[in-house]
Amino acid sequence: MSRQPYDKPTILKHATGLANKFGRGPSRKSLERIDGVKVTELIERFGSPLFVFSEHRLRQKYREAYRAFSLRYPKVQFSWSYKTNYLDAVCRIFHQEGAWAEVVSEIEYEMARRLGIPGEHILFNGPYKPEPALRTAIAEGSKLHLDHYEELYTVERLAREAGRVVPVSIRINMDTGIHPRWDRFGFNLDNGEALDAIRRLHAGGHLVLEGIHSHIGTFVLDPEAYGRAAAKMAELALTVRRETGMVVKYLDVGGGFASRSTLHSQYAPGADGSPPIDDYAEAITSALLGAGFPQNEMPTLMLETGRALIDDAGFMVTRVVGNKRLANGTRALIVDAGVNVLFTSFWYRHDVLPVLDRGGMLEETVIYGPLCMNIDVVRPSVLLPPLEAGDALVIRPVGAYNLTQSMQFIRLRPAAILIGENQEVDVVRRAEVLDDLKGPELLPARLAP
């Protein structure tokens, strides 16, 4: 007798009696290769877990976004939001494509300078810019986005000391019809604070307004919110022009476009639910084109798009460590990548795909990371076929924020690799060793072992 192909013996209780017996069966998905490169080979060469980035997708997303805006508006400039992912390799790819740098701290500023970005191509955001950083930024001509009055006074003093007139921009916040309303950054527009701040900096004589910046939120699913923001910013710029004579050179609408990820609270998968970049571009550019700027004073449209450019280009490769059946009957899987390296699991329902589907029944499964912590849950529930210890999984999209927010909590951080457009595979961050964690520590002699 010839033997039949094997799948794991499984028995699944139907949650709602007969009903789901007649429902459409779930579609099975697996992912054997990323950009043509076999995932199992990547694990053999670089271990697991492993961050994988696709150069092709990074460039493609950038070009799509740039095209969406530049087809609709004459002056467009993107700046790569470093905090979203500040791997040098990633930043360089975006800079090669033409993006400037958007930074929110002195160390990010330094990263951009080390990558060859001149000061005037750096937008310096954030609620805390230490004075030495402000001095450097002024000396190097970077675009300072003022967040609050103390910062305005400090920059004014530094300008006075330097005997110069320093161009600055201000960050504003406003009601754009969405929640949560990010009102902790910048000056409020709706209550007149923003205009007051601009009048104040103008009156001081040492500062001149160059731009207006806002960043209304992140993963904003409503493109019209940007249309409203752009319209309000344009109106403010025109008011400033009338009142003070200062011509606002750029309007910076920040980041926040939704990627194709899916929030836990969203019903439809993000790939279906998130608006295409064209919708954001249409809303923003039509607001600006309709605002009534004189032809020779059209401001440059600046964008600080982060997650929408990179999320799809990042993958986490992980391996199954063990199978479990919880006391309540739920199937559980332990994998070697947890919330230590997948911070965004708290908010997003990432795709979890087996690299190889050997068949067998799909079952709702909770995916736990390797940390000895109750909160270490990568997916509370996802349909997966039977898997064995050692089997590989790919988690996506994880390009935005996971690497920059990954932490050395209990475990060291894994390597990151970049797959080039010709399937070259390069390590762009090596896996950490114990000294990367313990190097900065000092043990007093009296405590020496």
Added chain:
Amino acid sequence: MYEHLALSDNGFLFDTRSGATYSLSRTGTFLLRELMRGTHPSDLAARLTDAFEVDLPAAARDCEQFLFRVKDLALLDEASDDDDDDPGSPRAAEPFGGVR
């Protein structure tokens, strides 16, 4: 001992006693069918390797887990429910209290 179970060839199982329904994989169907025929649990792995492309150690491990699951679902009324060893407290408190 299995009269209350109706198992179809394509892996649909109806427990007439509880009204619950289940789906089984091909190998799961095979194993349950063997049990219903009276095959002793300790012989299941060998039967599985006879019929499917799987080696004995893997089959033994998978059968053990399958049996555990079947028992857990209370599908079979065992003649003598041998004293379950105390599983302890599987959802014991977190070592770090789950703080973040």
